[in-house]
Amino acid sequence: MSPRLRIALAGASGRMGQMLVQQILASSDCLLVGAGVSPQSGQLGQDAAQGLGQTCGVRFSADLNEVLADAQVLIDYSRVESSLRSLVACETLGLPLVIGTTGFGPGERERLAQAGQRIPVLWAPNTSIGVNVVMALLEQAARQLNAGYDIEIVEAHHRHKVDAPSGTALQMGEVMARAQGHSLAEVATYTREGHTGPREAGRIGFSTVRGGDIVGDHTVMFCGEGERIEIAHKSSSRVHYAQGALHAARWLANQAPGLYAMRDCL
Numbered sequence: 001m002s003p004r005l006r007i008a009l010a011g012a013s014g015r016m017g018q019m020l021v022q023q024i025l026a027s028s029d030c031l032l033v034g035a036g037v038s039p040q041s042g043q044l045g046q047d048a049a050q051g052l053g054q055t056c057g058v059r060f061s062a063d064l065n066e067v068l069a070d071a072q073v074l075i076d077y078s079r080v081e082s083s084l085r086s087l088v089a090c091e092t093l094g095l096p097l098v099i100g101t102t103g104f105g106p107g108e109r110e111r112l113a114q115a116g117q118r119i120p121v122l123w124a125p126n127t128s129i130g131v132n133v134v135m136a137l138l139e140q141a142a143r144q145l146n147a148g149y150d151i152e153i154v155e156a157h158h159r160h161k162v163d164a165p166s167g168t169a170l171q172m173g174e175v176m177a178r179a180q181g182h183s184l185a186e187v188a189t190y191t192r193e194g195h196t197g198p199r200e201a202g203r204i205g206f207s208t209v210r211g212g213d214i215v216g217d218h219t220v221m222f223c224g225e226g227e228r229i230e231i232a233h234k235s236s237s238r239v240h241y242a243q244g245a246l247h248a249a250r251w252l253a254n255q256a257p258g259l260y261a262m263r264d265c266l
């Protein structure tokens, strides 16, 4: 039997971090070896599975060197500034890094590409296998519905989410803009208010809903004359994001340096 993949987590106390702890403990081929949290965490030193009513022997730590000491790969779902610190630590140690964090600006995306020259990095604003299949459907739809259809993306998430539009919505916009021969920056409309005038053809519109405990919904509308096509993905749990991240980590652990996306490992 081959040895288990030794995984460290950054953002281990968060909604995604705890789902990952649960999925790693339930898996037969992965082992949790580090659990990173913020220095301000009230859970420092606590067992990483305590919140799940279990014990795993790995304690929450804000010391990245300690978190990564025995790891073969780091999975990070945290905040942009913390993921950038993970990037530096993984570059120093030569460790593969899966990043699920969203909210990166253009400069920070460039930083991911730079790190990819030294270590394997997979950044995915959505690690759900289902969402990544939807990305391929959107690419095809945008290519074939290139004229006469207005594209609108509506996303809805829980009240705690700190970035908008969601990373997934932005990636959907990028995929469809590219399929129609543009960059997203050229065609995106992020806000509408007051006297907007009629809708300009060729734009991709974004609408954001935040409330309650909505896990994550994305609906793309292709609005034409006399018809509307909708392609939607709705999450009722975070388990599929975590399973996708473990799939990505198993794959990334054996890759050469590079900046990869979820589609590369599917």
Ligand SMILES: NC(=O)C1=CN([C@@H]2O[C@H](COP(=O)(O)OP(=O)(O)OC[C@H]3O[C@@H](n4cnc5c(N)ncnc54)[C@H](OP(=O)(O)O)[C@@H]3O)[C@@H](O)[C@H]2O)C=CC1
Binding pocket: 010, 011, 012, 013, 014, 015, 016, 017, 036, 037, 038, 039, 040, 041, 042, 077, 078, 079, 081, 082, 099, 100, 101, 102, 103, 124, 125, 126, 127, 128, 167, 241
């Ligand atoms: N790619 C995907 O499929 C998905 C991506 N996401 C993205 O993942 C990220 C996390 O989401 P979620 O789990 O809901 O967020 P939470 O707020 O629940 O968790 C954030 C985690 O990051 C830690 N953290 C925050 N700031 C720092 C810091 N400065 N240094 C170190 N650790 C820090 C927190 O630790 P502490 O508690 O100590 O503050 C906590 O463990 C978001 O960007 C979200 O958009 C979410 C779901 C799916």
Ligand SMILES: O=C(O)C1=N[C@H](C(=O)O)C[C@H](O)C1
Binding pocket: 102, 125, 126, 157, 158, 161, 165, 166, 167, 168, 169, 215, 216, 217
């Ligand atoms: O913050 C979340 O919860 C989610 N974030 C990701 C995003 O911004 O797209 C993925 C998923 O939608 C859940």
